[in-house]
Amino acid sequence: MARVLINLPARAKRGEIIEIKTLIAHPMETGYRLGPTGAAIPRDIINRFLCTYNGEEVFRAELFPAIAANPFITFFTVATESGEIVFSWTDDHGETQTEVRQITVE
Amino acid sequence: MDERSSDPPTRRLVLFTAAGLGLAPFAPPAAATPAAMDEAIRMLVGKATVKRGRVKLELPPIVENGNTVPLTVTVDSPMSETDHVTDIHVFNEKNPQPYVAAFDLGPRAGKAVVSTRIRLADSQQVVAIARLSDGSFWSDSADVIVTLAACAEG
Numbered sequence: 001m002a003r004v005l006i007n008l009p010a011r012a013k014r015g016e017i018i019e020i021k022t023l024i025a026h027p028m029e030t031g032y033r034l035g036p037t038g039a040a041i042p043r044d045i046i047n048r049f050l051c052t053y054n055g056e057e058v059f060r061a062e063l064f065p066a067i068a069a070n071p072f073i074t075f076f077t078v079a080t081e082s083g084e085i086v087f088s089w090t091d092d093h094g095e096t097q098t099e100v101r102q103i104t105v106e
Numbered sequence: 107m108d109e110r111s112s113d114p115p116t117r118r119l120v121l122f123t124a125a126g127l128g129l130a131p132f133a134p135p136a137a138a139t140p141a142a143m144d145e146a147i148r149m150l151v152g153k154a155t156v157k158r159g160r161v162k163l164e165l166p167p168i169v170e171n172g173n174t175v176p177l178t179v180t181v182d183s184p185m186s187e188t189d190h191v192t193d194i195h196v197f198n199e200k201n202p203q204p205y206v207a208a209f210d211l212g213p214r215a216g217k218a219v220v221s222t223r224i225r226l227a228d229s230q231q232v233v234a235i236a237r238l239s240d241g242s243f244w245s246d247s248a249d250v251i252v253t254l255a256a257c258a259e260g
Contacts, residue, residue, distance in 0.1 A: 017216035018216075030202070030225075032202050053214065056214070057210075058211075058215065059211055059215065060211075061207060061209045061210070061220075062207065062208040062210075063207050064206055065201075066201045066203065066206040066224050066225050067207055067222060067223070067225070068173060068174040068175070068222075068223040068224055068256075071222065071223075072221075072222060072223050073220070073222050075211065075215065075219070075221075077214055077216060078214055080214075
């Protein structure tokens with residue numbers, strides 16, 4: 001499991017626009033670099049990021065090798081109701097890492 | 107055949123095809139071309155015209171390290187049910203691939219602002235294109251000077 005940092009407010013007012021910052025530790029190997037033997041190092045990147053709010057998709061990103069190592073993404077969403085915000089990152093091997101954060105909306 | 111040589115026939119094919127089209131494969135002198143970027147943009151927008159404005163692409167004008175360049179795209183939109191940004195795409199001219207990232211958002215976003223950090227293989231122009239819910243496309247571009255290119259350590 002890669003290390004993940006997620007920053008979002010624990011509480012928000014109903015209808016408030018909140019900022020969500022996410023970072024996951026990952027080398028984002030481009031596939032264009034050459035290894036010590038001169039052969040290309042195989043590509044290994046996170047190519048998909050998804051954020052759902054109580055099951056509803058609120059943000060999605062498709063990433064390419066031009067995204068820097070340890071992909072950092074920030075975006076906004078409207079705090080509609082208390083519940084779960086789920087983040088998932090999927091890499092080239094099809095492996096997905098999922099993190100869940102709670103938010104209280106009053 | 108070892109694993110490495112059996113794995114990338116598709117990539118090699120892609121690179122050769124790219125070379126045939128006049129785009130050098132990445133190897134040290136980095137190299138997609140502005141034409142490749144234009145083609146990628148055309149694939150996205152089809153025949154629609156892309157208007158300048160409404161989108162603001164923020165990148166530092168001079169970057170010391172191309173391995174991590176902060177980028178923010180802001181789109182001027184009320185983000186309501188009937189008038190919102192559906193997706194934002196970022197392209198570059200001179201990295202090996204013209205695509206940098208694509209972001210899907212909707213009225214739930216509240217604010218059409220997205221930030222990330224990107225790699226730049228050379229001094230070049232970066233373009234952001236936003237598609238609105240009415241189907242129109244808007245863009246902005248930024249020129250960046252890179253002193254230490256990404257991938258340079260090879």
